[in-house]
Amino acid sequence: MGYVAVTAGEEIIERAADLFEKQRLDGDAETLSVVQLEGQLERLTAQAASEGGLYAPRLAALAVKQAQGDTVEASFLLRAYRSTLERWDETVTVDHGELFATRRVSPAYKDVPGGQLLGPTKDYTQRLLDFDLEAEDGREGEPDDPTAEWDVADEDPETVTNVMAILREEGLVEEPAAVGETEPSDTTRTPVTHPAGRDEVLQELARGETGALTALGYSALRGYGQVHPTLAEVRVGRLPVKIEHPYTGEVVTVTDVEVSESEAVVPVYAKRDDPQFAFGYGLTFGRNERKAIAMTILDASIQLDGRDEPAENPEFVLDVIDGMDSFGFIEHLKLPHYVTFQSILDRIRSIRERTLEGDGGANSGSDPAPTEVETDD
Template identity: 50%
Template sequence: MGYVAVKGGIEAIENACRLFAWERSKGASEPLAVEQIREQLYLAVDRVMGEGSLYAPDLAALALKQAAGDSFEASFMLRAYRATQPRIGYSLPGNTREMRIKRRISSAFKDIPGGQMLGATSDYTLRLLDFDLLKDDTARREAFRETVFNALPINAEIPDTLPKVIDILRHEGLLENAVDLASNDEPFDITRQSVIFPAPRSAALQSLARGETGGLLTLAYSSMRGYGNIHPTLGELRVGYVPLQISHPVTGEPYTVGEVKVTEAEVLARFDGSDGMPRFSLGYGLCFGQNELKAISMAVLDRTTRAEKPSCPAEDQEYVLYHTDGIEAMGFSNHWKLPHYVDFLSDLDRLRKAQSIAQQEECHADA
């Protein structure tokens, strides 16, 4: 069915946009500063950067403010903004082993070299409302800061880099090996090329890394519950900062542009014995910001979509990649709110004609 354009309503549309801005600003509270959103709602900011596929904390905070907290809208704004900016170039391949660690856990081994660091997490909270936060103010924060720093153990420090859990398994021949480097072509760039299925690994990972958290979680959860058969264990989860480096245009030396906060997940999954020796297989997840559900879900889906004979949606690469981009899914769902008057009139006409034929056939049968 074709689309038919309508026109008109400019004044009403302008007023509706203004009314939306009014709704978020009409209250008696102080205006929300972008800095406050960036600092105090940082997980929301991280999520928007990941799904918008643009690392820009200030702009993500601004987008959240403008969108009145709607993460889909905010991610869409970031994705739109990136389309207005020139691409200066590509970074040197980043190595997450150089991560400045903020959190690092493993559910595969209780003792890992360098130790497990729980970091800043709500994992162990009771999810009970903290009514003290209703009285949040500067004095309370100062007092809390003292509590945090006074409780620090003496000589508490962590090494600059920590070995990976998967290295231990690889060393013992228990985990699938890295891909043959000779076959590692230039990474596919889904922002410049259309994906053709089966997508190369680099395209699939880029697509999952910008996927919507809820969408990725839904499909990964379906696999965890049994619609699929990979039995993942979280080998290691890391949150921290990875250096962003380019090649210096004058000297050619590696040149650090900044640090990017990321979450990385590696899941160990069912044995694979394609080369005759059974080994754990690996699923890999990496995304901007601290978004652990997303990284874990991505890692699970990375593994499920490598199934040789997909048996469920989560194992079908095309299904997963086509349905987990939040901007596309939101855009398509939202387009139903736009006028479809002519299309629907056509539907009505066909329905009336179908009912008329059905009535005639009924009369004919009665006769």
């Protein structure tokens, strides 16, 4: 059964949209600027960019403003905008080791070369409401810089050694088989087919919905899977965006993008006679460590290619992980389904009538036997 178009007054739809917009503008508070959103709610805008699969911080802030803070709606807006743009090219492939990290912690190695850099985080503080933030409202002048009194060194920036590289040097990680450089699949242009390649899995996870990744990753930790990783490291920093200059052919840097990265070492006990390590990797746009870690768990789980546990089933994970897909399917249910529902009503009534006729009305005072009804949505 297909969908049947319904009509309603366009003017009424516009009125409803106006009411939605009024909600944002109602009250005495000044409107939030896109610049404020980009600068002060960066984690929110980063989530929208990550789930939209589109890195453009200012546009992500605009999308968050338009969506009134709904990250999935915002990422939908970003993907819609993206669909209007031409692609200039793919970038030159950058190695993840080129990440300029401003935060790097290794839960696996206490004395990791390059050190543990906590960077900007509140991970090690108590989660208590800070009522002092309320006092910022309406305050004039520049806000106080909490780092103003810091006496920082003046060292040349470095890139920190990657923990996976250290494990490789120690022979604890198998060298990948030498394969020729292959063109990675692009799931924005070619739908994923199963079995999915690792490049497709990583791309889909990187643009997946944060909550969905977190829930599925958590399911593995709660026992619905074998993977309970030790994180080799978690990093936040900036990754260069490089192209070949159209005149000279030289590799040049256009800009850099903020990313969160996570790597995990996972002991796998499925084969008792051959215990081994598996590795998981997570990388996503913006500051979103939760998503990067969840992606790491799912990457490691999917490599097990199981069918019994949700997180280990690549088809299941990739089918439910995308925010646009799930948002669209869940929320479409609130749109008119009058014909579908009328059809169900007709069948139910018909079944009831046939049941009543069959028993000669003997059970007319009681409910008919439960009958399975198929819907065709």
